[in-house]
Amino acid sequence: MKPQSHGARMFLLIAALTLVLACAPAAGAPVIPASDPNAIQLYIQQTAAAASTQTQAALPPSPTFTATPRSTFTPEATFTPFQTFVLPSPSFGQTVQYYRVKHDNQLALYNYKSRTVSPDWGYLKQTPEVVPLSPIPKEGTGTHRTPMTGRWETFINELNDNDKKKLNFLKSPSTALFNGAGFPQMESLTMGGNIVTIEAIQGGWGRVHTLDYGSPGSAAVVNYFTEPSFVHKVVIVTWNTKTKTTYWVEPPQGVVYWPFVARNDVWVQMDRLEPFPILPMQVTASLDQEERKEPSLKGEVTRFDLNKGENATIVEYHPSGSSVWGRLQNGYWVLLFQYTKDGPTYYTTWSMETLPPLPPPSSE
Incomplete structure (x- = not known):
């Protein structure tokens, strides 16, 4: 065999080295087995993430944006009337609680007899069956007076048919209604058997509902037959010594009425009243x-x-x-x-x- 020249040997060495470099993988490049598709997908994701990181690093910083929710539309509330109208109906019930003022013979205060029986009674044997009303819910607080002038005097006159005898009796300083300061300063009181209604109860006392002092009535509209809780009747109590019983008589001048009104709040002890039976x-x-x-x-x-x-x-x-x-x-x-x-x-x-x-x- 003919020996190879130095040039030929160098050629073969370079060719072999080139072949080796061509077959070797590039430095730093990941090896991805063709048989693993998940590895291919992971490579794609890593490449994309790296590109995104490099891109963001090259961009200037931007302010953070916080979205503001759009205003929510709330329709206006449906109007609901607060006033209740009671229509004429066979089923509508009682809205007012009535009370009757007890008589002397129902009260331990008078030993369940006419007040005139007491040995300490120094007045007439026939007397108005007075029940006092107080300015505050407490005993011993006195009373206050209501001026019965102007239209109120007209009203009280009309209730008694403008009868002079009846009015002289009613307005007399010796009669219960004006026996404090005299007419027209009316005392705060009622009498046994009359009807009242109560606005509020506090500690065994009831605040009595009376006529509005700012609105004098008319006897043709407000009277003992139409509104007996607003127009009261004079009641005279006495004692029958023969039968030993309490009884009542009319004033000597006949039937007498007065408007149940007070300029300020008045209170009555609840144990002086009997409520009408509860309905229905x-x-x-x-x-x-x-x-x-x-x-x-x-x-x-x-x-x-x-x-x-x-x-x-x-x-x-x-x-x-x-x-x-x-x-x-x-x-x-x-x-x-x-x-x-x-x-x-x-x-x-x-x-x-x-x-x-x-x-x-x-x-x-």
């Missing part, structure tokens, strides 16, 4: 009677009767004078109690211990 109340008829459209003996008669022994539910009261009407669930009215010259009459099992004032001659 089931009763049984004691007498036959016709049902009426209005609470009056002049009211239109319906085709319905409430006969003795029948049951009915009373849902509302209507006091009128010395009588009491009850409204039935069907919307019609029946008498619960009637006071006449012949005495008291109960038309149903409804009853109260406290009698009203004696019935006026013009009573139904």
